[in-house]
Amino acid sequence: MNITTKKVAEDSATLNEIDMKRDKRAKFVELGERRVANAIKALRLVGNLADKNNYNYSARDAMDITRALRAEVSDVANKFKSSDSGKSGSIFEFTDS
Secondary structure (H helix, E strand, O other), rough: OOOHHHHHHHOOOOOHHHHHHHHHHHHHHHHHHHHHHHHHHHHHHHHOOOHHHHHOOHHHHHHHHHHHHHHHHHHHHHHHHHHOOOOOOOOOOOOOO
């Protein structure tokens, strides 16, 4: 391989890396926007449960819900800080279930 061919191959590899990084970024933005929008919608639905005219719940129930939501938000924030994308196995349940 001569010097010119080697340079072209290096430039091509660099361009492929740039394209790959752009593709990963585009996928992150696409999925991030969709998933965050869905999470916000779900949170608003959970918030609807606070309507005492439609639902009967205790202060403990409200505390259980807010504690579970805060824990999950905290887990997500920590994953971004540590770049750990592992799954936590937590499942929500009321304490008096």
